[in-house]
Amino acid sequence: METAKLDDFDRAILRELQRDGRAPVAEIAERVGLSPSPVARRLRMLEASGVIAGYTAQVDEGALGRGFSVFVSVKLDRQVDEALAKFEAAVAAFPEVVDCWLMTGARDYLLRIATAGLPEFEAFLVGRLTRAPGVASIESSIPLRRVKGGAAGLSCR
Amino acid sequence: METAKLDDFDRAILRELQRDGRAPVAEIAERVGLSPSPVARRLRMLEASGVIAGYTAQVDEGALGRGFSVFVSVKLDRQVDEALAKFEAAVAAFPEVVDCWLMTGARDYLLRIATAGLPEFEAFLVGRLTRAPGVASIESSIPLRRVKGGAAGLSCR
DNA sequence: GCTGAAACTCATACGGC
DNA sequence: GCCGTATGAGTTTCAGC
Numbered sequence: 537m538e539t540a541k542l543d544d545f546d547r548a549i550l551r552e553l554q555r556d557g558r559a560p561v562a563e564i565a566e567r568v569g570l571s572p573s574p575v576a577r578r579l580r581m582l583e584a585s586g587v588i589a590g591y592t593a594q595v596d597e598g599a600l601g602r603g604f605s606v607f608v609s610v611k612l613d614r615q616v617d618e619a620l621a622k623f624e625a626a627v628a629a630f631p632e633v634v635d636c637w638l639m640t641g642a643r644d645y646l647l648r649i650a651t652a653g654l655p656e657f658e659a660f661l662v663g664r665l666t667r668a669p670g671v672a673s674i675e676s677s678i679p680l681r682r683v684k685g686g687a688a689g690l691s692c693r
Numbered sequence: 694m695e696t697a698k699l700d701d702f703d704r705a706i707l708r709e710l711q712r713d714g715r716a717p718v719a720e721i722a723e724r725v726g727l728s729p730s731p732v733a734r735r736l737r738m739l740e741a742s743g744v745i746a747g748y749t750a751q752v753d754e755g756a757l758g759r760g761f762s763v764f765v766s767v768k769l770d771r772q773v774d775e776a777l778a779k780f781e782a783a784v785a786a787f788p789e790v791v792d793c794w795l796m797t798g799a800r801d802y803l804l805r806i807a808t809a810g811l812p813e814f815e816a817f818l819v820g821r822l823t824r825a826p827g828v829a830s831i832e833s834s835i836p837l838r839r840v841k842g843g844a845a846g847l848s849c850r
Numbered sequence: 851g852c853t854g855a856a857a858c859t860c861a862t863a864c865g866g867c
Numbered sequence: 868g869c870c871g872t873a874t875g876a877g878t879t880t881c882a883g884c
Contacts (some may be wrong), residue, residue, distance in 0.1 A: 542756065547757070550750065550752050550757070553749070553750035553752070554749050554750055554752055555749070556747065556748060556749075557714045557715065557747070557748030557749040557750045558714065558715060558748040560859085560860060560861085561860075561861065561862095562859095562860070562861085570869075570870095571869065571870050571871075572860090572861080572862095572870095572871095573862085573863090573869070573870065573871080574868070574869055574870085576861070576862070576863095577868090577869095586753060587752060587753050587756040588750050588751065588752055588753075589751040589752070589753055590713065590714070590750075590751045591713060591714030591715040591748065591749070591750050591751065592710070592711050592712075592713075592714040592748070592749060592751055593707065593710035593711055593714045593745050593747075593748050594745065594746040594747045594748065594749055595707050595710070595711055595744065595745055595746070596743060596744050596745075596746055599699065599707075599744040600704070600707070605794075607794075607796075607803065624840050624841075627840060627841055628840075628841055633841060634841075634842060635839075635841065635842035636839070636840040636841040636842060637762075637764075637836040637837075637838070637839055637840060637842075638836060638837045638838045638839075638840055639764075639834055639835070639836050639837065640834070640835045640836070640837055641834055641835070643834075645840070646764065646834070646836070648842075677796055677797070677798055677800075677803070678796070678797045678798070679794040679795060679796050679797070679803070680794075680795045680796065680797055681794070681795045682792075682793070682794055682795075683781050683784060683785075683793040683794060683795055683802070684781075684784055684785055684790060684791075684792065684793040685791060685792035685793060685794075685805075717876085717877060717878085718877075718878065718879090719876090719877065719878085727852080728852070728853055728854075729877085729878075729879090730852070730853070730854085730879085730880085731851070731852060731853090733878070733879065733880095734851090
């Protein structure tokens with residue numbers, strides 16, 4: 537897969553699809569100023585090249601019993617490859633972990649945990665996350681409210 | 694809008710749509726064990742009640758020139774309503790800010806900034822973010838790699 | 851509330867420019 | 868590489884259970 541060069545039409549199509557991932561080709565075509573055929577062809581190109589990784593419904597986290605988020609930074613007891621791989625495998629298997637980044641600096645990982653509420657978060661923290669392989673210490677930060685985000689670049693204009 | 698109660702079929706439909714937001718109704722119907730008609734009706738209900746906030750294409754951040762992320766925590770000089778509102782309005786207008794949370798604790802906001810690279814991040818930081826209304830101090834943390842996430846709950850099983 | 855069929859909209863392929 | 872048309876797939880509506 538090669539990183540294809542995108543022209544203004546491609547970027548316009550991507551913007552429309554970020555705004556509405558189920559938008560019909562005909563509607564996208566009208567908004568970007570093209571007929572449906574080239575839009576469909578560009579779409580297949582964007583999907584095949586990996587620029588569009590997929591499509592997803594933005595489901596309200598509260599409706600799925602995951603309306604309460606906590607940011608957790610994790611430090612491992614060792615930072616060798618195998619230790620990272622084991623911890624990451626554990627994280628991948630926890631549905632409560634909705635986001636996870638390997639960091640530079642004092643903390644090794646930054647995670648966002650989504651559960652139904654504080655009691656459920658506590659149960660996950662002490663029952664599962666602290667027992668994940670290699671975990672040395674954990675710090676939790678509780679957000680009050682999401683100001684922006686959810687879909688990458690959704691509110692960009 | 695009332696928080697509707699969801700049954701197992703609704704949750705199955707939501708799971709399918711998180712996995713593939715453009716999945717045809719007929720395909721969803723087959724996977725959840727229903728005929729297309731009730732799936733279409735439930736879908737409209739889920740959209741109308743806000744359980745499905747929308748649909749979006751998962752666009753590769755690198756392809757849009759935003760492949761480099763930095764986490765930034767921000768402290769304001771005051772925490773009264775008007776100060777928060779002004780800062781949040783500024784944040785909403787910055788396309789580089791892809792995620793923003795109002796936090797409890799020592800720092801007021803946690804942001805994820807996405808730019809093309811470190812020089813572009815520096816330009817955004819000193820030229821725009823530090824000049825946003827009310828900003829007192831900023832701390833940056835640079836991630837090495839995203840381990841999990843992107844679409845809420847995508848890797849949940 | 852689900853099923854199945856009919857009407858309609860939308861997506862894909864092809865010929866022409 | 869785009870436009871316009873034709874064909875087939877997918878969506879939506881409605882009668883019946």
